[in-house]
Amino acid sequence: MALPWLRWAVIARRHPSALLLTVQLAGILLYPLMETAPGGRAIFGAFGILVLALALWVVNRGPTSLWVALLLAVPSVILSLLAAALGNVHLQIVAHLLESALYFYTAGSLTAYMLQDHRVTSDELYAAGATFTLLAWGFAFAFSVCQQWYPGSFIAAVHPEQPRTWMELLFLSFSLLSGVGLSDIVPVQPQARALVMLEQFAGVMYIALVVSRLIGLTTLKMSGRKDL
Incomplete structure (x- = not known):
């Protein structure tokens, strides 16, 4: 019975980026439940x-400093733990600022x-997908800090x-980040619009420099196999 778990543990050890990507994508499905469930804030923190x-x-596997x-x-x-225990908004803002920096650093790694x-x-x-989600999370935390510092930074059709x-x-x-621009959330403060422009630039450059390089190298590798 332990063999399947051992096999998955080996896969996770070989592909930590895949595990990070899976957890991030699972979070997209779980966050709506966390927002409405009792004790959702504690679950979100965990x-x-x-x-x-x-x-x-993931950073420990890369060339950057742990x-x-x-x-x-x-x-x-x-x-984050202190902010949840004390209900201190200012501590939560600093925590989100540090989390945003960590996600950006991990994406860079x-x-x-x-x-x-x-x-x-x-x-x-897998790292290509994980990097995309890390950038998305990093900017989302930056948006959270922005609207705390500058109330009314973002508006929407609902409330x-x-x-x-x-x-x-x-x-x-x-x-x-994906470039589709399909969102009902609108930045209205200058600081929010500056962050939005930075993310739009990051999304375009990520696809142009990183994703296109991986596609090119993969295509070149497949062409070399056909020649053999």
Whole structure:
């Protein structure tokens, strides 16, 4: 009975990017339930700690420094727990700021990992997806900090006077990063619009530089096999 679990553990060890990507995608389905369920804030916090732990694991496999990630992750977890226990909004803002920085750093680590050689492995393909979700999460946390610092930064058709929920900000982030622009969330403050423009630029450059490179190397590898 233990053999299937052992097999999955080996796969996870070989492909940490795949595990991170799976957890991130699962979060998209779970976040709406967390927002409405009793104790949803505690569940959201626990899930966030899990994602941070996986992000640290991924960074440890890449060419960047794990210490930088730890300096961002550990205070973030502590401040998140204190903010939840004390109900302190200011601590939550700092925690979100650190989480945003950690996600960006992890995305940079995965990008460096994908660009460090001219081979395309299966883990690097998973890393491409994980990097996209990390960027989306990083900007969503940045949006959260922005609307705390500058109330009314984002409005929507539904309850425009209220702050946007985490799911709304994450939806906006995915819409901008993918380039589809299909979102009912609108940035109205200059600071929010500046962040939106930065994410639009990041999305275009990620596809142009990273994704296109992986596709090109994969195509070249397949062509070489056909020639043989």
